[in-house]
Amino acid sequence: MAFGQCAVMSATVRGVDVVPVTVEVVVSGGLPGMAIVGMPDAAIQEARERVRAAIRAAGFKMPGEKIVVNLAPSHLRKTGSGFDLPIALGILVATGQIDPAWARDTLYVGELSLDGTVRPVAGTLACGICARSCELDFVCARDSDPVPLEGVRILAIDRLDAAAGEGGAARCLSLHGRGRGASGPSGAPDYREVSGHEGAKRAFQIAAAGGHGLLMMGPPGAGKTMLASRMPSILPPLDPDEALEAAVVHSVAGEPIASVIAGERPFRSPHHSASLAGLVGGGSPIRPGEISLAHHGVLFLDELPEFRSSVLQGIRQPLESGAVTITRADGNVVFPARFMLVGAANPCPCGYFGDDRHECTCTVPQIRAYQNRIGGPLMDRIDIHLDVRRTPPSVVLSPQGGLDSATLREGVLRGRAFAARRAAGTASRRAPFSVEGCALDEGARSFLVSMAELHSMSGRAIVRTLSVARTIADMDEAETVGCEHLAEAVSYRVRDGIGGC
Numbered sequence: 001m002a003f004g005q006c007a008v009m010s011a012t013v014r015g016v017d018v019v020p021v022t023v024e025v026v027v028s029g030g031l032p033g034m035a036i037v038g039m040p041d042a043a044i045q046e047a048r049e050r051v052r053a054a055i056r057a058a059g060f061k062m063p064g065e066k067i068v069v070n071l072a073p074s075h076l077r078k079t080g081s082g083f084d085l086p087i088a089l090g091i092l093v094a095t096g097q098i099d100p101a102w103a104r105d106t107l108y109v110g111e112l113s114l115d116g117t118v119r120p121v122a123g124t125l126a127c128g129i130c131a132r133s134c135e136l137d138f139v140c141a142r143d144s145d146p147v148p149l150e151g152v153r154i155l156a157i158d159r160l161d162a163a164a165g166e167g168g169a170a171r172c173l174s175l176h177g178r179g180r181g182a183s184g185p186s187g188a189p190d191y192r193e194v195s196g197h198e199g200a201k202r203a204f205q206i207a208a209a210g211g212h213g214l215l216m217m218g219p220p221g222a223g224k225t226m227l228a229s230r231m232p233s234i235l236p237p238l239d240p241d242e243a244l245e246a247a248v249v250h251s252v253a254g255e256p257i258a259s260v261i262a263g264e265r266p267f268r269s270p271h272h273s274a275s276l277a278g279l280v281g282g283g284s285p286i287r288p289g290e291i292s293l294a295h296h297g298v299l300f301l302d303e304l305p306e307f308r309s310s311v312l313q314g315i316r317q318p319l320e321s322g323a324v325t326i327t328r329a330d331g332n333v334v335f336p337a338r339f340m341l342v343g344a345a346n347p348c349p350c351g352y353f354g355d356d357r358h359e360c361t362c363t364v365p366q367i368r369a370y371q372n373r374i375g376g377p378l379m380d381r382i383d384i385h386l387d388v389r390r391t392p393p394s395v396v397l398s399p400q401g402g403l404d405s406a407t408l409r410e411g412v413l414r415g416r417a418f419a420a421r422r423a424a425g426t427a428s429r430r431a432p433f434s435v436e437g438c439a440l441d442e443g444a445r446s447f448l449v450s451m452a453e454l455h456s457m458s459g460r461a462i463v464r465t466l467s468v469a470r471t472i473a474d475m476d477e478a479e480t481v482g483c484e485h486l487a488e489a490v491s492y493r494v495r496d497g498i499g500g501c
Contacts, residue, residue, distance in 0.1 A: 051088045146261055203492060205475075207383070217347050243263055279315065281335050
């Protein structure tokens with residue numbers, strides 16, 4: 001078989017960014033075998049066996065000479081099985097078995113099965129963005145998730161033996177123009193199904209309008225999980241830029257992206273046994289955590305005190321910055337993490353402290369220790385604190401529902417639209433919050449100062465309370481924040497005692 005060499009473009013994922021990689025293949029004289037160099041991980045090293053079997057299964061001949069595969073740049077660690085397809089194509093071009101045009105102006109990612117089928121890999125969307133920036137065509141597996149990108153030719157290949165033809169990959173993935181309706185996600189639970197809790201629904205509406213964090217505390221069975229699970233039904237759809245950002249994170253993590261591309265905001269609800277790496281991100285290779293998978297969406301932490309303290313404190317910095325930086329010996333990886341935090345907690349170990357229908361069996365030290373598991377610094381970063389009490393049986397069995405999601409959603413959209421009008425002429429899509437932007441008069445300022453002194457509010461708590469008041473004013477389409485807006489915002493900051501002791 002003829003000796004030769006070939007270079008095929010591929011890519012490796014690092015965080016949510018993708019680095020282009022040149023797969024250089026040389027077939028030369030020497031002891032038969034295949035060596036892969038350029039800092040490959042174990043999955044790439046195993047590609048030798050997959051590529052051999054796939055080439056034979058596709059009807060091609062596996063060369064019996066020495067094969068060297070270099071992944072350049074060689075100083076960067078490469079991960080994943082997406083190099084199978086470019087390595088196989090490089091070998092076939094180098095040995096003259098397929099048209100050299102397959103190696104030109106195209107970026108390939110795909111895993112090979114032993115029968116020659118091309119399988120999808122994680123990070124396909126991110127690799128497509130890389131191909132667009134490099135001005136290359138992009139080829140992936142036929143079964144890959146939708147790649148909704150303009151400005152790049154996206155092709156699909158289902159089997160390696162398709163390379164024997166003359167026309168490139170099998171078909172174009174035309175996935176542009178997926179609809180984004182103005183209504184909530186189809187099939188989402190509706191707040192109409194929640195009996196009572198009209199005040200809690202109002203708090204969720206404010207949180208959704210301003211992107212504020214919210215913590216519910218109340219006895220078991222009070223409806224905390226029901227309220228939180230219906231939050232997506234009142235959130236506006238993702239705009240195209242937000243959808244692409246969130247979809248890239250899901251693509252890198254190997255999660256489905258169809259619903260995100262369709263405009264549905266992510267809703268993540270990890271179990272309280274989640275590890276720090278599972279919630280914040282990490283592992284080897286580094287994978288985004290739940291807070292990044294909730295980017296531009298909602299992160300719901302049920303049974304908040306049951307999470308390990310180190311795990312909870314790990315989300316404090318991302319709540320402030322909207323991103324999480326994971327540091328390793330070979331550098332830093334940054335994942336976006338701009339999410340709404342919704343938490344739910346029982347007030348004590350038995351769950352019935354402050355409940356007027358069940359006697360609490362916990363001691364005061366037990367109650368304080370249980371609530372302190374959340375931690376003061378994290379509590380201070382949550383804008384809205386909400387007490388959720390049990391709904392009376394007569395209300396539960398009442399055939400008349402309260403506020404529904406459509407009504408609440410109208411208020412959310414109205415508040416966001418007014419905030420966007422206030423932001424007219426700025427670079428931000430949303431009005432940037434500032435104390436000056438609230439236009440407090442002397443009476444409102446004095447009221448807030450007195451409330452802050454009475455309840456010993458920190459500087460962060462004062463600013464966050466004012467931010468909630470600004471959202472309430474936006475929902476009322478008011479240019480200035482008045483005392484009535486501040487009073488409601490303070491009521492969400494100062495709890496009435498069901499959880500305090």
